Amino acid sequence: MSAERERVVSELQTRAKALGFDAFGIAAADARPDLGEKLESAIAQGWHGDMDWLAETKVRRADPRVLWPDAKSVILLGINYGPHEDPMDRLKDKGLGNISVYAQSRDYHDVVKGKLKELAGLLARRADAEVKVFVDTAPIMEKPLAEAAGIGWQGKHSVLVSREFGSWLFLGAILTNAELPASAPHAESCGSCTRCLDVCPTDAFPAPFRLDARKCLAYLNNEHKGQIPLQYRKPMGNRVFGCDDCLAVCPWNKFASRARETRLQAKNALAHTRLADLLALDDAAFRTFFAGTPVKRLGSARFLRNCLVAAGNSGDSGLVGLVSGHLEHESPLVRGMAVWAARQLAPEATLAGLRRRHVEIETDSEVMAEWTM
Structure with a gap:
């Protein structure tokens, strides 16, 4: 050479x-x-x-x-x-x-x-x-x-x-x-x-x-x-x-x-965001919050899917309100994981009411199946 x-x-x-x-x-x-x-x-x-x-x-x-x-x-x-x-x-x-x-x-x-x-x-x-x-x-x-x-x-x-x-x-x-x-x-x-x-x-x-x-x-x-x-939801943790x-x-x-x-050093807002704050993001807020990061490419629906699994694993019944709010989300990915998370967190009486209201309007068979898994 x-x-x-x-x-x-x-x-x-x-x-x-x-x-x-x-x-x-x-x-x-x-x-x-x-x-x-x-x-x-x-x-x-x-x-x-x-x-x-x-x-x-x-x-x-x-x-x-x-x-x-x-x-x-x-x-x-x-x-x-x-x-x-x-x-x-x-x-x-x-x-x-x-x-x-x-x-x-x-x-x-x-x-x-x-x-x-x-x-x-x-x-x-x-x-x-x-x-x-x-x-x-x-x-x-x-x-x-x-x-x-x-x-x-x-x-x-x-x-x-x-x-x-x-x-x-x-x-x-x-x-x-x-x-x-x-x-x-x-x-x-x-x-x-x-x-x-x-x-x-x-x-x-x-x-x-x-x-x-x-x-x-x-x-x-x-x-x-x-x-x-289903078998990977609990291991997924948060x-x-x-x-x-x-x-x-x-x-x-x-x-x-x-x-x-410096551009590759963690941003505090991303490293320490609470599930409650993430579950409250709509699509526009998701795009704004994660602008310029790899997370944005995932899309808000799949990201919410993940956050709902984490919520279900949190043991925090205080998240039930945020979780149940996604039972009527436009994406079946989100609705399905909202069902699973609600089943992990909600008291039986609350869960029964959510089930009755949701089953009446649900059109996706996979989401419906989440109520019986």
Whole structure:
């Protein structure tokens, strides 16, 4: 590899750090020939749930060169989003609407993409190269490529783990037709530890390094478009968006630090919002409150669905009024979970009255079924 390319990489590393990136590595575009087989196996077993886009893009996802035949190298960048408090502590307050650490701040796509574009522009100028920038915007498997680029390794929970930043790294990628010197890949360093597997409240890991999304609470309350399956409602606790359990218990987090990018630091209003306040949000208020955050993409109906499950798990009968107010919501997702939450919280006499009034006007069979489960 020419000395000129080495100088380009050095300049890129310096600029990446100045832009706020905490991790930098390079992998050859063909560094992970094993991805196709692993992805095909997961899809064949149905672990992707109703994320049909994974199956539809599996060929491109398995190899960056299918996405872009001229790609020679992939630059992987990471930004630390470490929390200022232990996410596990937030599970103890049942009246709290627990939002995953990554969604308590400005949407990372917006933050990371601008930085990536600037760095990619520098590469294009210095190496006379073509570049393409991605932050979850194309079928690229950033985590295994980041492992190949030496940034960290995919832990037994399938999330990237860093010796410096634990489980808290947002990833972005720059594909280029420039052939750049590759970093040394990172060896898997979980050892005999199984804390991430053991803590999972739904047993979503069929084996170490394998995740069945159909059982994952982060999938169920974020990607899943239907009702939360009955067997996962109690385990969901007060998690209204995402789940951090397997990330939070990783021992490598002892080296992690709080995010230094201010736009990725948790907003107090998002980190400590009460369920009562969230249940009171109509669609317009939801859009305003969560503007610029990942939560907004979920939509108010699915978010209310999640909040109603959390309300049902809260044990707080003071929420019955807010819960019953959603029994006539326009979305059957919301009405169904309002029924379930009311059944958990309301005294029998109150519940009987709610049932009589609601059954008279309900038209959705799945919602009706919630009264008899």
